[in-house]
Structure formats: structure tokens, C-alpha cells
Amino acid sequence: MEEYQSLIQVIALTMGVAWASGINLYATVAVLGLAGSSGYIDLPPTLSVVQDPLVILAAGFMYCVEFFADKTPGVDTGWDAIHTFIRIPAGAMLAAGAVGDVTPAMAVAAGLVGGSVTAATHATKAGSRVMINTSPEPFSNWGASIVEDLAVFAGLWAALSHPVLFLVAFVAFVGLVIWLLPKIFRGIAAVGRKVGGLFGGKKQSGRVDEHDVSLRRLLDAGVLSESEYEAARTRALT
Numbered sequence: 001m002e003e004y005q006s007l008i009q010v011i012a013l014t015m016g017v018a019w020a021s022g023i024n025l026y027a028t029v030a031v032l033g034l035a036g037s038s039g040y041i042d043l044p045p046t047l048s049v050v051q052d053p054l055v056i057l058a059a060g061f062m063y064c065v066e067f068f069a070d071k072t073p074g075v076d077t078g079w080d081a082i083h084t085f086i087r088i089p090a091g092a093m094l095a096a097g098a099v100g101d102v103t104p105a106m107a108v109a110a111g112l113v114g115g116s117v118t119a120a121t122h123a124t125k126a127g128s129r130v131m132i133n134t135s136p137e138p139f140s141n142w143g144a145s146i147v148e149d150l151a152v153f154a155g156l157w158a159a160l161s162h163p164v165l166f167l168v169a170f171v172a173f174v175g176l177v178i179w180l181l182p183k184i185f186r187g188i189a190a191v192g193r194k195v196g197g198l199f200g201g202k203k204q205s206g207r208v209d210e211h212d213v214s215l216r217r218l219l220d221a222g223v224l225s226e227s228e229y230e231a232a233r234t235r236a237l238t
Contacts, residue, residue, distance in 0.1 A: 008163045014098040015170050016159025018114035020152045021091030022121025025083070026066055027152045028094070029059035041160050044100035046107075070145045073133050080126035091118025120177050127184035134191060 020028040033056035036043040049055060069079045095114020096107045125148065132140050158166035218224045224232070 008167070010099055012159045012163030012166045012170075014095045014110055014114060015117060016156055016166060017094040017098050018091045018117040019121050019170060019173070020156050020159075021087055021094055022118040022123075023125050023148050024063070024066065024070075024152045025087045025090050026059045026063035027149065028156065029090075030056055030063055031153065031156050032094075033059060035160060044098060046100060047094070047097040049097075067145075067149070070148075071138075071142050073138050073141050076129050076141060076145070077126070077133055080122070080129060084122065084126070087122050088115055088119045091115055091122075120174075120181070124177055124181060124184065127181070127188055130191065131184065131187050 017028055017032065020031075029050050032043065032047070033050040033052070035041045036048065036051040037053075037056065043051065050059075066079065070076050092111040092115030095117070096111035098114075099106060099110040102110075129141070129144065132144055155166065155169075158169065216229070218229070
């Protein structure tokens, strides 16, 4: 029974740190470090580095930076884009460390699964922010960011204190992501087409104006008749 509980705790910690890292890596590291250094939990030796005061201080500082960047429309999307190259590798490393002192093969497997979970969480967060940023008001960004922060703290608390409850919620989250990500990607593609159409429309308008000037010169020079000018101008606009 104890071995079963220990296994559940390891799985919950591994998936918990991977899941939370995709949303807010710095909050994840800070929470783990504070929980381990205060004696609230016993972290595996392979993860004990996060208990170092320097690591906790750095994670706390970066969390403060992200707290404001993540609540600024437009800046949050740029921040997420940059952190694609930070959150996913770090999530994989934390997941590999969370399984403890195991065989290299097991650590690599945990890192692969953890990195995939972090990537899925990060893609959901970043993609939803792109959609939210289509709204001109900032309140939706603030609300989404606050909910994400609270979710990280609550999720990590559940993973550390109630691993079974966390794993049930985690399975539900995976199902939600499988359903939601295709819709987010289609929404992002629609936004991209709309933005591209705006710029493309401006370019097309500019070409039509230049063509109209050329036709007007030919009309003034007597090369084109009025009817020929109108016909050529109509063709250019269609």
C-alpha cells in the first residue's frame, strides 16, 4: 500500500511540475523551492537544487516580472513566444528530476512525457492569449492571467497534498486540451488571415491607385477614350 501511495505521489509531482511549468515556470520553481526548504515536502535529491535560496530568489524575481508582462495585451503574447524556448525544456528537466533517483532510461522517459505535457499546456495558454488579444480592452487579459496564476498555485498544492485528486483533474485537463487546441489553432489561423487581409488590402488599394493615375494620363493624352478609360478602370477594380 505504501509503495502504491509513493508511486501515485511521484506521478502527481512529475505531471504537476510539467503542467504548471507550461503556464508559469517561475511560480512553479518558487513554490517547489519554498515548499522544500520549509520542510512542507521532501523533494527528491534530483530536484533539491530548487531549494537553494539563490534559485528561489531568482524564480521569485522573474515571477514578479512575468506578473506584469503577462497582464499587458500584446506583451503577453511576445513573452509567451520567447518562453516557448524556456518553459518546455525546463518543464522536461523538472519532470525528469521529480521521479527521483531512477535509471537513466526512466528519467529520460519522464522528461519526454513531462516536456510534452508542458508543451501542450504552454500552447493552450499562448494560443488562448492570442485570441484574447483580439479584444481591445485589457480586462480579459488581466482576468486570464490571474486565473492562470491561481491555477498554478492550486494545482501544485493539489499535486503535493492530494495527488489522487490532482491526477483526476489532470486527466480531465488532458481531455479538455485535446478538444480545445484544434479550435485555438483554427482561431489563430483566422486572426492571421484577417491581419494579412488588412495589409494585403492596403497594398492592393495602392496598386489600383497607381493604375488609375496611369489610365488618367493616357486619357488626358488622348490615347484612351472616355469609355475605354472607364472600362479599364472597372477591370482594375474587379
